[in-house]
Amino acid sequence: MSGAPEGAADTPGIDELLERVRAGYERIEAVPAHEAARIGEALLVDIRYAALRDRDGTIPGALVVERNELEWRLDPRGSHRLPEATGHDLRVVVVCNEGYASSLAAESLHRLGLHRATDLIGGFQAWRAAGLPVRT
Numbered sequence: 001m002s003g004a005p006e007g008a009a010d011t012p013g014i015d016e017l018l019e020r021v022r023a024g025y026e027r028i029e030a031v032p033a034h035e036a037a038r039i040g041e042a043l044l045v046d047i048r049y050a051a052l053r054d055r056d057g058t059i060p061g062a063l064v065v066e067r068n069e070l071e072w073r074l075d076p077r078g079s080h081r082l083p084e085a086t087g088h089d090l091r092v093v094v095v096c097n098e099g100y101a102s103s104l105a106a107e108s109l110h111r112l113g114l115h116r117a118t119d120l121i122g123g124f125q126a127w128r129a130a131g132l133p134v135r136t
Helices: 014-022 030-038 050-056 067-074 101-111 123-129
Strands: 043-046 092-095
Touching: 014 101, 030 043, 030 092, 030 123, 050 123, 067 101, 092 101, 092 123
Parallel strands: 043 092
Antiparallel strands: none
């Protein structure tokens, strides 16, 4: 017996899962994401938990939706959607701390029909490192 749960050999590890997920859409760098949001072509959605936002600050203009509420708030057909969830063509750029959880979140939005959803490469940390606006 290998000690691995039954079927575990058939399932990907997190690194392989991220690779598969990211192959399904085009990710975006911080500067182009900033420009897309600035001209109204993208909605930045910060899914970081409160402690990280308190510690590092927030992106001005970004919609804060914690990860556990993301699908409910952005599903254009959902009864708990936010006013910003205007349709399936909405270009959503999901922002997490370093660009990992946001990849899985963007893939989940794709499954809801938000086919233009993507995530920020390097997350909030890349945004800040690029010298883009941060509200502390």
